[in-house]
Amino acid sequence: MIFLIGFMGSGKTTVAQQLSEKLALPLLEMDEEIERQEGTSIKDIFSRKGEGYFRQKETELLQSIKADSVVSTGGGVVEREDNREALHMGKVIYLQASWETIDSRLSNDTTRPLWKGNEQDKKEKFQGRLALYERAADLVVNVDDKSPEVITDEIIRRL
Ligand code: S3P
Numbered sequence: 001m002i003f004l005i006g007f008m009g010s011g012k013t014t015v016a017q018q019l020s021e022k023l024a025l026p027l028l029e030m031d032e033e034i035e036r037q038e039g040t041s042i043k044d045i046f047s048r049k050g051e052g053y054f055r056q057k058e059t060e061l062l063q064s065i066k067a068d069s070v071v072s073t074g075g076g077v078v079e080r081e082d083n084r085e086a087l088h089m090g091k092v093i094y095l096q097a098s099w100e101t102i103d104s105r106l107s108n109d110t111t112r113p114l115w116k117g118n119e120q121d122k123k124e125k126f127q128g129r130l131a132l133y134e135r136a137a138d139l140v141v142n143v144d145d146k147s148p149e150v151i152t153d154e155i156i157r158r159l
Contacts, residue, residue: 001068001090002159005133007126008075008112009105010095011143011151016072018152026069030061030077037061042074046113055080062086076114078132087136093155094137099126101144 002019004012013029020027031042034057038045045054058074059082065071071090077083097105103122106115115122134140139158143151 001065002070003087003090003092004070004072004095005078005087005092005136006075006095006143007097007102007129007133008115009102009109010075010097011148012072012075012095014148015095015143015151015155016070018148019155020070022152022156023070026067027072028065028069029072030058031072031074033061034058041111043111043113051114059083059086065089075129078129078136084132084136091159092136092138094133094140095143095151096133096140097143099123102126 002023002025004016004019006012013031016027016029019025034045034054035041038057040048042054045057055076058077059080062073062077062083063086073087077087103119106112109115114125139155141151141154141158146154
Protein backbone atom coordinates (compact mmCIF):
# COMPACT_ATOMS: atom_id res chain seq x y z
CA MET A 1 0.00 0.00 0.00
CA ILE A 2 1.31 3.42 -0.94
CA PHE A 3 -0.17 6.57 0.57
CA LEU A 4 0.50 9.96 -0.95
CA ILE A 5 0.19 12.79 1.55
CA GLY A 6 0.77 16.52 1.24
CA PHE A 7 -0.93 19.88 1.15
CA MET A 8 -3.77 20.75 -1.24
CA GLY A 9 -2.28 21.39 -4.66
CA SER A 10 0.87 19.34 -4.11
CA GLY A 11 -0.08 16.99 -6.97
CA LYS A 12 -1.20 13.89 -5.05
CA THR A 13 -4.04 12.99 -7.43
CA THR A 14 -1.99 13.19 -10.64
CA VAL A 15 1.06 11.46 -9.22
CA ALA A 16 -1.11 8.70 -7.69
CA GLN A 17 -2.69 8.05 -11.11
CA GLN A 18 0.71 7.71 -12.72
CA LEU A 19 2.11 5.56 -9.91
CA SER A 20 -0.86 3.22 -10.07
CA GLU A 21 -0.33 2.75 -13.82
CA LYS A 22 3.40 2.23 -13.59
CA LEU A 23 3.22 -0.11 -10.60
CA ALA A 24 0.07 -1.86 -11.88
CA LEU A 25 -1.72 -1.31 -8.58
CA PRO A 26 -5.32 -0.17 -8.12
CA LEU A 27 -5.86 3.55 -7.50
CA LEU A 28 -7.94 5.00 -4.68
CA GLU A 29 -8.51 8.74 -4.72
CA MET A 30 -10.05 9.30 -1.29
CA ASP A 31 -11.83 12.58 -2.01
CA GLU A 32 -13.36 11.16 -5.20
CA GLU A 33 -14.49 8.05 -3.35
CA ILE A 34 -16.13 10.15 -0.61
CA GLU A 35 -17.83 12.27 -3.30
CA ARG A 36 -19.08 9.08 -4.95
CA GLN A 37 -20.35 7.66 -1.66
CA GLU A 38 -22.07 10.89 -0.68
CA GLY A 39 -23.32 11.67 -4.17
CA THR A 40 -22.04 15.24 -4.09
CA SER A 41 -18.91 17.41 -4.13
CA ILE A 42 -16.47 17.91 -1.24
CA LYS A 43 -17.43 21.58 -1.25
CA ASP A 44 -21.09 20.68 -0.86
CA ILE A 45 -20.37 18.13 1.90
CA PHE A 46 -18.48 20.80 3.86
CA SER A 47 -21.18 23.41 3.42
CA ARG A 48 -24.14 21.14 4.21
CA LYS A 49 -22.69 18.84 6.86
CA GLY A 50 -19.51 20.50 8.07
CA GLU A 51 -15.88 19.55 8.32
CA GLY A 52 -16.45 17.11 11.21
CA TYR A 53 -18.75 14.98 9.07
CA PHE A 54 -16.26 14.95 6.21
CA ARG A 55 -13.41 13.98 8.58
CA GLN A 56 -15.49 11.09 9.92
CA LYS A 57 -16.11 9.79 6.38
CA GLU A 58 -12.41 10.19 5.61
CA THR A 59 -11.41 8.14 8.68
CA GLU A 60 -13.95 5.41 7.93
CA LEU A 61 -12.72 5.16 4.34
CA LEU A 62 -9.07 5.04 5.38
CA GLN A 63 -9.78 2.29 7.89
CA SER A 64 -11.69 0.24 5.32
CA ILE A 65 -8.80 -0.01 2.85
CA LYS A 66 -7.68 -3.60 2.49
CA ALA A 67 -6.35 -4.07 -1.05
CA ASP A 68 -2.78 -3.24 -1.94
CA SER A 69 -3.20 0.02 -3.82
CA VAL A 70 -1.94 3.54 -4.44
CA VAL A 71 -3.96 5.89 -2.26
CA SER A 72 -4.25 9.61 -2.89
CA THR A 73 -5.30 11.10 0.46
CA GLY A 74 -6.91 14.46 1.17
CA GLY A 75 -4.56 17.14 2.48
CA GLY A 76 -6.09 17.03 5.96
CA VAL A 77 -5.74 13.30 6.53
CA VAL A 78 -2.80 13.85 8.90
CA GLU A 79 -4.86 15.96 11.28
CA ARG A 80 -6.40 13.02 13.17
CA GLU A 81 -4.32 10.72 15.33
CA ASP A 82 -6.46 7.73 14.21
CA ASN A 83 -5.60 8.50 10.61
CA ARG A 84 -1.92 8.92 11.30
CA GLU A 85 -1.93 5.44 12.85
CA ALA A 86 -3.88 3.94 9.96
CA LEU A 87 -1.30 5.31 7.52
CA HIS A 88 1.26 2.97 9.10
CA MET A 89 -0.25 0.05 7.21
CA GLY A 90 1.53 1.32 4.11
CA LYS A 91 4.46 3.33 2.84
CA VAL A 92 3.77 7.04 3.29
CA ILE A 93 5.14 9.40 0.67
CA TYR A 94 5.01 13.12 1.33
CA LEU A 95 4.83 15.36 -1.73
CA GLN A 96 6.56 18.40 -0.29
CA ALA A 97 5.84 21.72 -1.97
CA SER A 98 6.92 25.23 -1.07
CA TRP A 99 4.40 27.89 -0.09
CA GLU A 100 5.07 29.69 -3.39
CA THR A 101 4.24 26.55 -5.41
CA ILE A 102 0.99 25.93 -3.53
CA ASP A 103 -0.12 29.56 -3.53
CA SER A 104 0.39 29.93 -7.26
CA ARG A 105 -1.23 26.58 -8.15
CA LEU A 106 -4.31 27.28 -6.04
CA SER A 107 -4.65 30.96 -6.89
CA ASN A 108 -7.89 30.45 -8.85
CA ASP A 109 -9.17 27.42 -6.99
CA THR A 110 -12.76 27.58 -5.76
CA THR A 111 -13.32 23.86 -5.18
CA ARG A 112 -11.45 23.50 -1.89
CA PRO A 113 -13.47 24.63 1.15
CA LEU A 114 -10.42 25.00 3.40
CA TRP A 115 -8.48 27.14 0.92
CA LYS A 116 -10.14 30.31 2.12
CA GLY A 117 -9.60 33.62 3.85
CA ASN A 118 -6.78 36.05 3.30
CA GLU A 119 -3.19 35.23 2.43
CA GLN A 120 -2.27 35.09 6.11
CA ASP A 121 -5.01 32.53 6.93
CA LYS A 122 -3.93 30.32 4.07
CA LYS A 123 -0.28 30.54 5.00
CA GLU A 124 -1.06 29.61 8.60
CA LYS A 125 -2.96 26.52 7.49
CA PHE A 126 -0.02 25.57 5.26
CA GLN A 127 2.58 26.10 7.97
CA GLY A 128 0.51 24.32 10.59
CA ARG A 129 0.45 21.18 8.49
CA LEU A 130 4.14 20.92 7.62
CA ALA A 131 5.32 19.16 10.78
CA LEU A 132 2.41 16.69 10.58
CA TYR A 133 3.34 15.66 7.04
CA GLU A 134 7.00 15.37 7.92
CA ARG A 135 6.32 13.22 10.95
CA ALA A 136 3.96 10.90 9.08
CA ALA A 137 6.26 10.42 6.09
CA ASP A 138 8.48 7.45 5.30
CA LEU A 139 9.75 9.23 2.20
CA VAL A 140 9.81 12.96 1.38
CA VAL A 141 9.82 14.01 -2.26
CA ASN A 142 10.15 17.66 -3.13
CA VAL A 143 7.82 18.54 -6.01
CA ASP A 144 8.73 22.18 -6.74
CA ASP A 145 9.34 22.76 -10.46
CA LYS A 146 9.01 19.06 -11.30
CA SER A 147 6.55 17.43 -13.68
CA PRO A 148 4.31 14.60 -12.44
CA GLU A 149 6.35 12.19 -14.63
CA VAL A 150 9.63 13.20 -13.00
CA ILE A 151 8.10 12.95 -9.53
CA THR A 152 6.60 9.53 -10.27
CA ASP A 153 9.92 8.19 -11.56
CA GLU A 154 11.74 9.57 -8.53
CA ILE A 155 9.29 7.84 -6.18
CA ILE A 156 9.66 4.52 -7.99
CA ARG A 157 13.45 4.81 -7.81
CA ARG A 158 13.33 5.54 -4.10
CA LEU A 159 10.66 3.03 -3.03
C1 S3P B 1 -8.49 19.13 2.58
C2 S3P B 1 -7.95 18.80 1.37
C3 S3P B 1 -8.76 18.34 0.23
C4 S3P B 1 -10.07 17.71 0.72
C5 S3P B 1 -10.78 18.62 1.65
C6 S3P B 1 -9.94 18.98 2.88
C7 S3P B 1 -7.59 19.62 3.66
O1 S3P B 1 -8.01 17.40 -0.52
O2 S3P B 1 -9.84 16.47 1.33
O3 S3P B 1 -11.11 19.78 0.94
O4 S3P B 1 -8.01 19.66 4.83
O5 S3P B 1 -6.42 19.96 3.35
P1 S3P B 1 -6.80 17.79 -1.53
O6 S3P B 1 -5.55 17.73 -0.71
O7 S3P B 1 -6.86 16.71 -2.54
O8 S3P B 1 -7.09 19.13 -2.07
